[in-house]
Amino acid sequence: MTRNLTIANRIREVLLDGHWIANTNYKEQILNVNWQQAIQKVDGLNTIAALTYHINYYLAGLLDAFENGKLEISDKYSFDLPQIHSEADWNKIVTDFLNNSEKFASQVEQMDDNNFDQPFIDNTYGSYLRNIEGVIEHSYYHLGQISLIRKMIMLT
Template sequence: MSSVSQLSKRFREVLLDGFWIANTNFKDQLKDVNWEQATTKVSSLNTIAMLTFHIHYYIAGLINVFEGGELEIKDKYSFDLSSIESQEQWEELLSQLWIDSEKFATLLEQMPDSKMDEVFVDEKYGTYLRNIDGMIEHSYYHLGQITLIKKLLSN
């Protein structure tokens, strides 16, 4: 299996359908979360909705680069979620996350393996491989937070 195929599989595992590393994934964890749970604050932790937005923000930003655009995302905006006040708004955020996650994985699969060693936008960001690996690791980090927040909300 090629490097990009392996990366795409790992990305899908954490976001859409895998159970190998964490025995869960974003889609599995968020399938039974309603908008009220998603927006409930637990102590000083980010909400589930905030973390979901945050991961989607970065996925969408990398998709833009994969499609030939500029790197337009900024860390300072990565938690700028507009308020969610209905189940429909929450479901729209989830829908966009699932659509863009699949798009990210598909675009990644279409890249040649040699692209992984190329500079990602600017040398200060490292290579494509570093950024894609970082996206996967970042997703697992926040998946763990979402899992813990769900447990805290159920107690």
Template sequence: MKSTEEISSRFREIIFNGTWVANTNYKHQLADLDWETATKQVGSLNTIAVLAQHIHYYINGINNVFKGGSLDIRDKYSFDFPAIQSQKDWEAFLSRFWNDSEEFASLIEQLPDEKLDAVFVDAKYGTYRRNIDAMIEHSYYHLGQIVLLKKLNCNGKN
């Protein structure tokens, strides 16, 4: 198996179907969640919806680079999203999240292994491998927050 296939599989685990590292994944945590729970504020913490949108923001930005585009994402905008105001909004977001995540995984698989050690856009950003690994680690970090928020929001129902 190519390294890019292994890395792609690790990304799919955190988003779609894995339980090895965190005993859960984004799809398991978000797919059956209603929009009101996803947007429920707990103190001054980010909502589940905002955390999921934040991860999606970075996935989309890296996808753009994988497809030959520029790196347009900026940390200062990574929490700025239109409010989700209905179940339809939430479901539309989740659809984009799943589709763009699958595209991310597929684009990783298509990379030749040699590309993993190539500079990602600019030397200050490190290599492709470093950026993909950071995306996986970043996703796990926020998944942990989502799990805790879901428990707080559902009062132990889930």
């Protein structure tokens, strides 16, 4: 299997359909909470909605960068979650996340294997591979948080 397929499968594993590493994935976690649970604060932790938005912010930003060759996102905006007042608001965030997850995996799947070793936008960001693997690692980190927060909410 080529790198592009291997990496795209890893992306889908954490975001959409896998169980190998964490025995769950984002799709499974976020489709099993309603909007009130998604915005429920547990102690000083981020909400499930905020973490979902946060990962999607980076997916959308990198998809734009793949397309236009410019990285125009900033960490300081990555938690600027819009207000959620209804199930429809939460469903929009979930739908955007799931769509961007599949688009991101598909973009990686279509990459030429040689691109993974090329600088990503600017040499200071490292290679495409480093940034894509960073998305996977970052996603697993926050998936663990979502999973724990969800369990804590279900216990209350």
